[in-house]
Amino acid sequence: MKEKESIIQSYYQAIYKYALLKLKSVEQALDVTQEVFYRYLKYDKVFESEEHEKNWLYRTAANLCNSYWRSGWYKHILFSNEDTEFVTEVTPLNDCIDKENAEIVFSTVLDLPIKYRELIHLFYYENMSIREIAIIVGRKESTIQTQLARGRSILRRKLEDAGYERF
């Protein structure tokens, strides 16, 4: 049990942030995170490896987020939630060195369609490989590659349009 608690400590923030990026709602992300680790505590099978354990956590989080996505209630909440309000709600961007660019980047990522947004997050924040991402989101590696390239392209264009200075 103690081992499991240490794993929870390790992945708690990452899973919460992943859910937050997918759902764009603090309450729902917290709910999903709690349920992921509750299921994890109840899961009595032995994981083959640490990587297997990590992938299991992300995959469970992804599935629970998708369940929220499918519910009509969540869609209603989503449409009433402005991205700009969400950005200021979850991040103290004033702490960033380059606040203006940070706002542009975060808003642009949040503005991406969900299928690209989660790939960008897993790839650039979690530093996951294409293979790992494919396991978590349940798509083929080739699909992930294509979607990641397309996501990057959209991201680049949107960042340019928004006046991101690094481009």
Added chain:
Amino acid sequence: MQDMRDFSDTYRNIIDIIDTPELNIENIKNFEKEKKIVRKRQASVVRAVFVFILLLSIFTGGTVYAMKMYKAIHMTERGYKIDNSIGNEDIEKNVIIDYEVDESLQEIEKTTDENIIEQELNNDEISDFNKEGNVVYDVSSANDIMPFSIITADVESMNLDKIFVYTPETWIEKCYISIMCYSSDYSKMEITYRYFVNDNWGYETDFGDNYVSTKTITNDYGIQFTVVEGCYSPDNKTIYEAVASFDKLVVIIDAENLKEDELIKIINTMDLTDYNKVE
């Protein structure tokens, strides 16, 4: 590639500083209990809504029923009775108008006392008509209140093949029926005036010799009425054939005692917009 690295760094910095709620393992362990509580709350809300809807339905249904009962009692008190047990529910919409009699006409009441006695003797005939499948408008008791009865009805819903206005047979010799017809579209009142049987307003009746003549009365509201006047017998289909061409009709039973100018006086005081309100 460089630009995506810049993006990656910036993005990572942002995500790193996202506020994360404090981890509480106990909360996670109790997650199932919390979910059960939420589910219980949801279930109780659903139950409450269901009970509310149920009570609302009962209340609404009860109110409608009470209104119907009130209407029935109210009409009975006034001496009117509509027998719509045959099944044409639309007939219920046909309204007996509470028509105030001009004080100058009250004297006529005295002359109809004999009719009240006669019509009581013929109640059996009313039930006979029912057996035949005819919808009977029994207006006999109305004479307790006033010397004539006024019924309004939608011709369409009356189904004239089966419906007729009943008055006791022994009464027929003395009874005149005046039927005023008008269209349901009051703005296009283009009806001419016709009346049957007897072109004299009044007292000489020829049962077997029905004929039609026309006359127009325009009342104070500019509405032209068709008035059908004549004696009635169950075999006489002429009246029904005549009124079938109109959307609405007003039947005045026992108009025998109304002189032409009295009948016209009634017609003149009729503002058809009032009928709209009643319907």
